[in-house]
Amino acid sequence: MKKLLFVLFLLSAFLAINVSIAAADTLALLTWKGYAPKTLVDKFQKETGIEVKVTYTNNEEMIAKLRATRGGGFDLAQPSQDRISSVQEKYEIYQPIDLSRIKTDQIIPSMLEAVKKNTMVNGKPHAVPFCWGTSGLVVNKKFASDAKDYSDLLNPKFKGRVSYRLKRPTLIALAFSIGDDPFAMYNAENAYEALMNKVGQAMIDGKDIVKNYWTNGDALLQSMRSGEVYLAMAWDGGGWKLNAENPDIDFLAPKSGALGWIDTFALPAKSENVDAAYKWINFMLRPENAAIFTNAEKYGTASDGAVKLLDADVKANFERSFPQKDIDNIKWYPPVPAKLEAIEGKILDKVKAAK
Amino acid sequence: MKTEIKKQFRWGLLFFLTPVLLWLILLIVLPQIDLFVMSFRSENDAGEMVWSITNYLNFFHEPIYWLTFVRTATYSILVAFFTFVIALPVAFYITKVVKPRFQGSLTLLLLLPFWVSEMVRVYGWMILLRESGVINHFLLKLGLMTEPIEMLYRDSTMILGLVYTSMLFMVVPLISVLDSLDDSLIEAAYDLGANMWSILFKIIIPHATPGIVSGSIVVFMLTLGNYLTPNLMGGKNSLWFTEQIYNQFIASFNWNQGSAFGFLLLFLSSLVIWIGLKLSRQTLSKVVQ
Numbered sequence: 001m002k003k004l005l006f007v008l009f010l011l012s013a014f015l016a017i018n019v020s021i022a023a024a025d026t027l028a029l030l031t032w033k034g035y036a037p038k039t040l041v042d043k044f045q046k047e048t049g050i051e052v053k054v055t056y057t058n059n060e061e062m063i064a065k066l067r068a069t070r071g072g073g074f075d076l077a078q079p080s081q082d083r084i085s086s087v088q089e090k091y092e093i094y095q096p097i098d099l100s101r102i103k104t105d106q107i108i109p110s111m112l113e114a115v116k117k118n119t120m121v122n123g124k125p126h127a128v129p130f131c132w133g134t135s136g137l138v139v140n141k142k143f144a145s146d147a148k149d150y151s152d153l154l155n156p157k158f159k160g161r162v163s164y165r166l167k168r169p170t171l172i173a174l175a176f177s178i179g180d181d182p183f184a185m186y187n188a189e190n191a192y193e194a195l196m197n198k199v200g201q202a203m204i205d206g207k208d209i210v211k212n213y214w215t216n217g218d219a220l221l222q223s224m225r226s227g228e229v230y231l232a233m234a235w236d237g238g239g240w241k242l243n244a245e246n247p248d249i250d251f252l253a254p255k256s257g258a259l260g261w262i263d264t265f266a267l268p269a270k271s272e273n274v275d276a277a278y279k280w281i282n283f284m285l286r287p288e289n290a291a292i293f294t295n296a297e298k299y300g301t302a303s304d305g306a307v308k309l310l311d312a313d314v315k316a317n318f319e320r321s322f323p324q325k326d327i328d329n330i331k332w333y334p335p336v337p338a339k340l341e342a343i344e345g346k347i348l349d350k351v352k353a354a355k
Numbered sequence: 356m357k358t359e360i361k362k363q364f365r366w367g368l369l370f371f372l373t374p375v376l377l378w379l380i381l382l383i384v385l386p387q388i389d390l391f392v393m394s395f396r397s398e399n400d401a402g403e404m405v406w407s408i409t410n411y412l413n414f415f416h417e418p419i420y421w422l423t424f425v426r427t428a429t430y431s432i433l434v435a436f437f438t439f440v441i442a443l444p445v446a447f448y449i450t451k452v453v454k455p456r457f458q459g460s461l462t463l464l465l466l467l468p469f470w471v472s473e474m475v476r477v478y479g480w481m482i483l484l485r486e487s488g489v490i491n492h493f494l495l496k497l498g499l500m501t502e503p504i505e506m507l508y509r510d511s512t513m514i515l516g517l518v519y520t521s522m523l524f525m526v527v528p529l530i531s532v533l534d535s536l537d538d539s540l541i542e543a544a545y546d547l548g549a550n551m552w553s554i555l556f557k558i559i560i561p562h563a564t565p566g567i568v569s570g571s572i573v574v575f576m577l578t579l580g581n582y583l584t585p586n587l588m589g590g591k592n593s594l595w596f597t598e599q600i601y602n603q604f605i606a607s608f609n610w611n612q613g614s615a616f617g618f619l620l621l622f623l624s625s626l627v628i629w630i631g632l633k634l635s636r637q638t639l640s641k642v643v644q
Contacts, residue, residue, distance in 0.1 A: 060605045067608075160505065167606075212508050212590040226487040228505075345607030346419075353419050353594040 027276040066093040071269025076277040082333035096124035127264035129302035134258035138239035149255040150177035154206035164233040166213040200347035237298035253326035394615035410615030427596040431578040446529035508590025525570035532566030
């Protein structure tokens with residue numbers, strides 16, 4: 001009798017778990033802060049009845065999370081386009097994206113082509129673009145009006161008033177500012193390592209100058225607002241957000257070129273709700289929804305029709321910070337080959353450990 | 356009849372143990388074994404995974420790795436020491452000085468900060484200490500300073516945060532050992548003309564040694580394994596060994612190296628504790644009572 005009870009107990013436990021998974025129609029979304037605004041999540045639920053569960057993360061953690069579950073646990077992810085192909089080749093955490101299920105006429109054609117090409121693995125594309133932006137300098141002109149390039153992040157003039165991330169974009173930006181082209185060395189591992197060592201040494205020498213290495217975008221904005229930080233390397237959207245509050249602070253495309261990124265939609269290998277994922281992609285790229293996102297977060301959109309629907313000040317941001325010559329000078333990230341991350345990781349550790 | 360009862364008892368036991376066993380084996384034992392195996396695998400030049408001890412050798416060959424560990428361990432010992440220095444008077448006051456009916460509420464006051472998460476406590480400290488923070492604001496208003504100073508992102512602030520986080524884990528064992536100290540010993544010492552310091556070093560500390568050691572072990576381990584506080588309050592100079600493990604897993608995608616670091620942390624910290632026990636002439640079984 002007891003045995004029977006026990007078996008029944010186990011059975012009911014398993015059933016309960018299964019029912020709870022099947023009953024709710026949900027989309028587990030792995031994305032960046034700000035990429036799933038509450039208004040759009042609510043609108044999506046009203047339209048389709050699907051509830052979106054959002055997890056915020058960054059590129060590195062996104063890969064680590066999906067690698068740990070071999071592509072499970074999430075139905076849709078939003079990695080940057082340069083961090084897909086080599087990761088896919090090595091860990092197979094994504095599945096190819098079926099372009100016939102995506103309303104491709106909603107997407108800016110050149111951007112769609114670029115992402116398709118850069119995420120091509122085994123002849124199949126693995127992502128479609130969602131939004132784009134650049135990394136450059138966010139400057140408080142009241143205190144640091146003469147900051148023009150990434151090299152000013154190491155300028156003793158701004159001692160204790162500088163902030164940047166201890167991540168690969170900083171290494172790459174500083175490499176550009178000393179006149180090298182790290183992207184051209186992506187496939188020459190030894191040359192790349194030598195260059196990165198040089199940059200790392202410069203960062204160690206300039207350690208007195210940096211106030212802190214920011215890790216959280218909101219915290220950085222807070223230190224710029226309070227005037228603790230005059231000069232930071234950050235994303236354009238953040239700089240423009242601050243500009244709306246305080247005209248002294250603005251985003252500046254550095255002399256050696258802003259670093260351009262495109263964030264995408266990619267399907268994890270074990271996505272459990274592919275239908276909802278495609279619905280969300282098409283929903284987010286619909287011009288009026290894409291415009292809501294860009295108006296709030298200020299990042300550029302990959303949606304073709306959305307540009308017409310943008311607020312005047314969002315358009316003004318682009319025109320102010322990006323004259324034509326700076327647009328031509330944007331350095332777009334090519335796909336990152338494997339092994340570079342380990343080189344960079346070690347150098348970043350050295351920088352952080354140095355006195 | 357007897358065997359019948361025994362059989363029933365076994366089923367009942369199994370029934371209640373199943374969740375615990377499942378939990379322990381699936382979520383703790385198996386992943387640990389997986390990590391242990393992983394730590395002995397590494398990629399050779401051709402990009403294939405092979406068995407090797409490279410991951411462990413890396414730790415000793417690269418000064419940055421073992422220096423970080425030495426730094427982390429030294430700071431953790433310092434934190435344990437400072438925590439002890441602060442916690443001993445607190446515990447002594449609660450057990451010996453204050454009226455017994457207030458003891459409970461005082462201990463509760465010590466517990467109070469732990470009702471919020473560590474994250475919130477650390478952010479609280481950051482709001483107090485930052486350049487545009489509360490303390491700077493008041494010092495400026497009072498005219499004690501002309502320029503705000505950055506109090507965050509220093510080693511000293513990091514130690515402050517870590518000591519604050521681990522206070523409770525030192526105070527509780529100290530209270531329990533001091534409770535068993537007979538007051539008449541201290542009174543007799545005073546009668547015989549001893550001063551405060553000789554009472555402290557000849558009566559209180561020798562009596563409290565088991566509590567001190569067990570508190571220190573807990574504080575040392577907690578500090579060594581802390582990730583949040585060094586990272587947020589220490590800022591730019593604070594590479595903690597746990598962060599290095601995180602970096603190996605997340606930034607470099609090198610899980611094998613990361614798990615090797617994890618086991619080195621486990622092994623080396625156990626070694627430090629073993630040395631500590633030998634030096635204080637305590638045994639683990641006595642200390643954990």
